[in-house]
Amino acid sequence: MNDMSTEPKGSDIATIVADLGQRAKAAARDLSMATTAQRNLALTEAAKALRAKTADILAANDKDLESIRDSGKDAAFIDRLKLTDDRVAAMGDALDAIAAQDDPLGRTLATFDRPNGLRIERISVPIGVIAMIYESRPNVGSDAGALCIKSGNAVILRGGSESLHSSRVIVACLAQGLAAAGLPEDAVQLVDTRDREAVKALLHSTDTVDLVIPRGGRGLVSLVQREARVPTLLHLDGNNHTYVHESADIEKAIGIIQNAKMRRTGICGATECVVVDAKIASQVLPLMAVALNDCELRGDDAARAILPDMVPATDDDWHTEYLSNILSVKIVDDADAAIAFVQAHSSGHTDAIVAEDAQAAKRFMTAIDSAVVMHNASTQFSDGGEFGMGAEIGIATGKMHARGPVGAEQLTSFKYFVHGDGQQRP
Incomplete structure (x- = not known):
């Protein structure tokens, strides 16, 4: 892998990406024929390598963190980039x-x-070669590589430039696992350059890449939507809502909101807007403000009439994924108004209702057109690991092929096996 002192440019990028694609295509053929035991062994051996090389991974991550020290990145970005022993x-x-x-x-x-x-x-089969384009979080490379190995797909990883040192060591651990299982190391490859032209080159790799999965902010997703010539599985931003219905257990609601917003503010499953029924808003908001004491609240006029210290919310707030300790608050007259508001502003990722009225909960969950809709639970459960998938390659917010957390099963396609005994079509 290059040492970044000789970063490739221009046509060199296209040549490098084309070579990665050809090698991945060959590896995908071998991986599709591998046994279950081989693919599982690759994963368990890669897990051992990750643990054995924890010090190397953290040292590389320190380099990544140092490289952005004076960049002005916010705390949420740094938290997504930072790795720890845990x-x-x-x-x-x-x-x-x-x-x-x-x-x-x-x-x-x-x-x-x-x-x-x-x-x-109808038999499940691998998709082939997947290009995973993601930002900042180096653990995404590990999750994506593992899920692709499990599902028999080769993967080309293009992580954020700020996480390149960490990604190199993580991919080396995955390669070690593949080698131990007798599988091609080219099944998991890293685009080892910070040049953004590599992203466009991947998006144009129709001869070798079967699916592109972007995981990052709206800027990245917009680029993929604009440039991709390869099929995509989109992971949009998480402008998620938690609606507190008039029937809600208020103590339960406060606990859910506190976790949904503050457990980790920088992940896509965090709640960014709380919608509260006007009938109980005067009880909910003061308790919520105490529970979220380190969170800036931005409210509409009705919310600020209850908590005057709130920052006035603007129209932009209703559409913003903060990924930080900021929360918008909307007061609505009833469940119909809540449904209309959430439908108008949700990014289609994850939304929740807190309610003891089961019929109201069912109506909200049916009406809201998001990939994941929750009842009496934190939106931060919108995660492949929490869904029993081990990990996720992303949260798909589209409606074709896969939706919600994308695990190994969602990274498969199918083909037909037709068995005959000499039949001829008339």
Whole structure:
């Protein structure tokens, strides 16, 4: 891997990405034929390598953090970039959890017999070569690599330039696991350059890349939507809402809101707007302000009539994914108004209702057109690990192929096996 003192430029970038694609395509063929045991062994050995190289990973991460020290990045960005002993351990645990899951490949999804005697099976298969483009969080490379190995896909990782040192060591650990299992190390490759032209080159790699998955801010997703010539699985921003219905248990609601907003403010599952029924707003807001004492609240006129110290919310606030300790607050007259407001402003990622009225909860969950809708739970549970997937490659907010947390099973396609005994079509 290059040492960044000789960063490739221009046509060199296109050549490098094309070579990565060809190598990934060859590796994908081998990986698709690998046994379940081989793919699982690659994951457990990679997990061991991550744990053994924790000191190396943290040292590399320190270099990444140092490189942005004077960049003016906010605390949420730094938190997403920073690795700790616990976070590296969690990466290893995720790989072990993915290895322990059922094999998503070779499953018989459907079987049907035709009157002419043909027997047709729909069988799950890998997608092929996946390009994963992500920002800042180096653990995403580990999760994406592991999920692709499990699902028999080769992956080309293009992480954020600020996390390049960390990504190199993480990918080396994945390669060590692949080698131990007798699988091609090219099944997980890193685009080892900070040049943004590499992203466009990946998006144009129609000969070698089968699917592009972007995971980052709206700027990255917009670039992918504008430039991609390869099919995409989009992970949009998390402008998530928690609605407190008039039937809510207020103590429960405060606990959920505090966790949904403040557990980690810089992740896509964090709540960015709380919507409160006017009938209980005077009880909820003062308690919420105490629970969120380190969070700036921005409210509409009705909310500020209860808590005058709130910052006035603007129209932009209703559309903003803060990824920081800022929360907007909207007061609504009833559940219909809440549904209308959330539908108008949600990014389609994750929204929640806190309610003891089961019918009201069901109506909200049915009406809200988001990938994940929750009842009496923190939006921060919108996560592949929490869904039992071991990890996720992203939260898909579109409606085609996969939706919500994308684990190994969602990284498969299918094909048909047709069995005959000499049939000829008339």
